[in-house]
Amino acid sequence: MTGNRVYKTKAIVLKQMPIGETNRIITFYTRSFGKVAAVARGVRRPGSKFGGSLEILNHVQASIARGRSLDNVNECVVIESYQNLRKNLTAIAEGIYIAELVDTFGEDRSPNFSLFDMLLETLSNLDRLEHREFWILWFEFRLLHVSGFLPEFVSCVECGNGLDRTDHVFDPIAGGVLCPDCVNNYGTDQSWNVSVSALTVLRFFQRSLNLNLRSDSSDPYVDDLVDVKAFLRTYMRYIAERDLKSTGFLDLVRFKES
């Protein structure tokens, strides 16, 4: 961070907490500084200078002043507010889940341009409202990649041998999928089975890491996401060492929609 008292950055609003009479603490994921919390004074008063600019999931240009304990939001201008997403309850729940993932995995005051860019891209994908489950899984996969938690899915993580097109044992401690021979020697009690359906999508993701997937990339996979969704949910819970808080509401509204 520079020596300036005021810094400007593009940011996504991840969450808000009311504090004091009319203020909120805003948690941003900023492009230039990683995760930053700052107080927006007077934001709860209708007619406040911030208007609706600090709404959760907005992409904004923010000007933030460093303070003694907490920073203060000086100015905030909306770049994109994803209006389609905001009109769809399930898409809102999905957007909030993505925000919680970034809040959980993003580091305070440490920029990660890849994470910022993929957050932005995912919000745009959700705002188009199509194939949203696919784009969320693709986000989760890349989140594991950029935060150094990506396991091995293509060959056996212990012996390197190729794997048959069948279900396999996944061991989070070994860091990937084990071949039948290695399961006996290296498998731990933390392991679980991952289906060939899940592995197919995971391997597609692994091959696609250096590509920018376009909206038609999801087409061959949208019908077969149940297993990979369950796998990534379990693995995310393992890494975060807890259930993510927003999954309860996400599952509830997805269930009501179906």
Add this chain to the structure above:
Amino acid sequence: MQYSSGTPPVQRLIEEFSRLPGIGPKSAQRLTYHLIRMPAEQAENLASAILSVKTRITLCSKCFHITENDPCTICSDTTRDQSKICVVEQPLDVMALEKTSTYDGLYHVLHGVISPINGIGPDDLKVKPLLQRLIDNDVTEIIMATNPNLEGEATSMFIHKLIEPSGIKITKPARGLPVGGDLEYADEATLGRAIEGRQNF
């Protein structure tokens, strides 16, 4: 927190004040020193007011507004339009809307808002009792007056989905309520106009 008899009373009061929302350590000190200079009678009034709030105030069993008598004065007022229910986040919103004197229906206080990132879902709010009220009473209109921000809107949309199959008319306050602000801080004129010009959800 338990205090041993050895905790100095001044420090204890400062600590109690600083646990209140919006009160930092500095304000807690200021309030404490103000109380020390206060006449004994005034301090006793304050203490007994705090105690009677805790012992005499409950939630209305119909609308969940705070009240001394159950049901509350609004729910037991037979001149009010029993066919309309205005759904709000918190008791302060009822008080703000009552000040406008433009709304003559009933209320339902959710006591919060769906906030997935904080793990707060519909079951943590008074949503189920609202659905029960709609079954037990002849309600023809629901006004969703949650705050105009993402979590307030999501809460309204969720309740809307639950109520929609019943065919009850669902409205929300007209624009005029600026986005991002909280209902309780809107001035009376804005809020009055907004509730009069409500539109279909």
